[in-house]
Amino acid sequence: MTALIDLDTLNALDADGFVAALDGIFEHTDWVAAQTAQRRPFATRFDLADALGDALHSADRERQLALVRAHPDLAGRAAVRGELTAASSREQAGAGLDQCSAPEFARLQALNEAYRQRFGFPFVLAVKGHDRASILAAFERRLHQDADTELATAMAEIARIARFRLAERVTAPPGSSILAMAERLARLSEQPDALTCTFMTPVHRATAALLREWMLEAGLDAHIDAMGNVVGRWRSARPGAKTLLTGSHYDTVIDAGRYDGRLGILLPIVAVQQLRLAGVALPFAVEIIGFSDEEGVRFQTAFLGSSAVAGSFDAGHLDRRDAAGISLRDALIAAGNDPDAIPALARDAAQLLGYLEVHIEQGPVLLSEDRALGVVSAINGCVRHRVAISGEAGHAGTVPMDLRHDAAAAAAEIVLLVEQRCAQVPGLVGTVGQLGVPNGAVNVIPGACELSLDIRAPSDAVRDAAAADILAGSARIAARRGVALRIEPLLTVPATPCAANLQARIAASIGRVTGSADVRHLPSGAGHDAMQIAGLTEVGMLFVRCGHGGISHHPAETLSVEDAELATAAFMDFLQQFPIPDAADNPARSDR
Ligand code: GLV
Ligand code: MN
Ligand code: MN
Numbered sequence: 163m164t165a166l167i168d169l170d171t172l173n174a175l176d177a178d179g180f181v182a183a184l185d186g187i188f189e190h191t192d193w194v195a196a197q198t199a200q201r202r203p204f205a206t207r208f209d210l211a212d213a214l215g216d217a218l219h220s221a222d223r224e225r226q227l228a229l230v231r232a233h234p235d236l237a238g239r240a241a242v243r244g245e246l247t248a249a250s251s252r253e254q255a256g257a258g259l260d261q262c263s264a265p266e267f268a269r270l271q272a273l274n275e276a277y278r279q280r281f282g283f284p285f286v287l288a289v290k291g292h293d294r295a296s297i298l299a300a301f302e303r304r305l306h307q308d309a310d311t312e313l314a315t316a317m318a319e320i321a322r323i324a325r326f327r328l329a330e331r332v333t334a335p336p337g338s339s340i341l342a343m344a345e346r347l348a349r350l351s352e353q354p355d356a357l358t359c360t361f362m363t364p365v366h367r368a369t370a371a372l373l374r375e376w377m378l379e380a381g382l383d384a385h386i387d388a389m390g391n392v393v394g395r396w397r398s399a400r401p402g403a404k405t406l407l408t409g410s411h412y413d414t415v416i417d418a419g420r421y422d423g424r425l426g427i428l429l430p431i432v433a434v435q436q437l438r439l440a441g442v443a444l445p446f447a448v449e450i451i452g453f454s455d456e457e458g459v460r461f462q463t464a465f466l467g468s469s470a471v472a473g474s475f476d477a478g479h480l481d482r483r484d485a486a487g488i489s490l491r492d493a494l495i496a497a498g499n500d501p502d503a504i505p506a507l508a509r510d511a512a513q514l515l516g517y518l519e520v521h522i523e524q525g526p527v528l529l530s531e532d533r534a535l536g537v538v539s540a541i542n543g544c545v546r547h548r549v550a551i552s553g554e555a556g557h558a559g560t561v562p563m564d565l566r567h568d569a570a571a572a573a574a575e576i577v578l579l580v581e582q583r584c585a586q587v588p589g590l591v592g593t594v595g596q597l598g599v600p601n602g603a604v605n606v607i608p609g610a611c612e613l614s615l616d617i618r619a620p621s622d623a624v625r626d627a628a629a630a631d632i633l634a635g636s637a638r639i640a641a642r643r644g645v646a647l648r649i650e651p652l653l654t655v656p657a658t659p660c661a662a663n664l665q666a667r668i669a670a671s672i673g674r675v676t677g678s679a680d681v682r683h684l685p686s687g688a689g690h691d692a693m694q695i696a697g698l699t700e701v702g703m704l705f706v707r708c709g710h711g712g713i714s715h716h717p718a719e720t721l722s723v724e725d726a727e728l729a730t731a732a733f734m735d736f737l738q739q740f741p742i743p744d745a746a747d748n749p750a751r752s753d754r
Contacts (some may be wrong), residue, residue, distance in 0.1 A: 420718020
């Protein structure tokens with residue numbers, strides 16, 4: 163294996179040293195690195211990869227053709243004779259091309275021949291994440307492209323190969339990598355000037371695809387499942403190895419911050435990459451899951467991703483509709499997902515060692531106490547309802563005040579009731595986050611009004627008592643005003659305690675990386691995927707300080723590079739200190 167080099171060193175080398183350090187990133191070609199040397203310094207490995215990609219794409223046709231021709235055929239005669247570069251031979255073997263059956267090998271040779279005849283250069287494909295069947299399918303499809311499109315496709319594949327090779331060669335501090343990745347994810351948004359990523363939109367799918375690429379770069383097996391979860395697995399060589407789960411969500415609220423959820427996916431990717439490159443082999447598998455929906459913005463139902471993994475997905479949700487009337491089922495099918503495959507996503511609890519979620523605190527406690535990291539003790543429970551009020555529409559100028567049945571005025575009273583009731587108990591919180599007058603107009607008395615209700619508390623009994631009082635009070639308000647109420651329960655999640663042993667392990671890791679045994683334990687007011695996974699296995703959560711007064715669900719949400727660095731160190735420590743599980747407790751099973 164080629165020696166690792168860190169990005170700072172790479173930035174400081176002379177141009178010849180830089181080109182030599184990137185030897186082999188492109189097959190038998192050094193002009194790409196030579197051109198890119200002038201664009202240093204690079205802040206992250208991703209910027210370096212982009213610059214290499216720019217050099218490729220802006221090169222003239224002759225240079226591009228020469229570079230493509232420097233590549234070997236896939237499973238071609240050079241491969242059989244053992245004449246590939248070390249990188250090519252590792253990559254081809256990784257996709258199983260060294261184990262072709264005789265008919266597959268014959269098919270590949272025929273395709274190689276036909277492709278070379280048609281285009282005059284070899285077929286180039288970044289095979290990571292492919293298997294033999296998908297390689298053959300890509301081959302057949304590309305054989306029919308026109309020559310210019312095919313050359314452009316080949317260049318894009320060469321850029322992708324370079325990204326994978328760079329990830330195995332160039333190291334950078336985890337904190338800056340995590341922040342750079344969050345910034346890149348935030349460029350994918352449903353709104354031009356704000357970050358919004360809701361379930362199964364094109365932006366959501368592009369986000370999932372990018373996460374999968376980064377998982378592949380980190381050396382994980384990675385796929386996107388039928389619910390849009392991005393699943394990356396770091397296998398263990400140990401027979402019978404069980405799996406430690408980690409992850410968080412990649413969907414967002416509207417006009418979101420860039421770390422809510424995403425930190426808990428990016429940090430483990432970067433941590434696993436670091437450990438792999440350092441030659442660490444764990445005695446258990448690690449699965450990183452980017453959950454597709456936790457916020458529930460599009461279909462008004464939270465935890466679609468984690469409930470599927472936990473085996474608690476309610477198939478009744480498939481009929482829920484978004485604001486445009488599209489059902490969840492149709493949204494899944496339109497994106498190429500099979501709703502019937504969702505039940506099979508449930509994990510077998512007997513194969514799991516637990517779940518660790520990393521998340522920004524989304525509040526001010528750690529910040530106010532000058533602590534970077536904390537251990538979550540429990541996650542507050544939550545109930546949600548949708549309330550539809552029907553009154554009587556009428557002319558804003560002609561109907562006297564005492565004859566009105568104004569649905570919005572009733573809603574206003576309900577909003578104040580929520581505020582007043584929830585202020586009575588410390589820890590209890592209630593929010594009306596959505597409030598609308600459908601088809602409202604400036605000169606029409608609101609005939610209808612819809613509002614959302616979200617009530618949370620550390621204790622389910624306290625929360626349920628508040629919800630009951632608020633719903634009864636709302637009914638009284640409606641009766642007095644002569645309007646009708648329709649209440650639809652949306653969600654009930656119990657308060658979720660974090661497992662004592664995982665809390666102790668997280669605290670010990672924080673203690674080791676901060677050098678202080680004084681570790682803060684705190685409850686989470688926000689909901690998390692861990693609440694669903696708790697139905698499957700023990701859960702623990704590592705909180706990371708949130709800057710800017712702790713603001714979250716807001717674009718001003720921040721995370722410092724130093725805190726990201728420290729959190730990664732704690733996460734890696736947690737993995738490395740995790741006790742070697744006893745393979746004997748499940749001798750009949752083995753890792754996939
Ligand atoms: C998720 O962020 C929630 O707590 O609602
Ligand atoms: Mn959130
Ligand atoms: Mn979150």
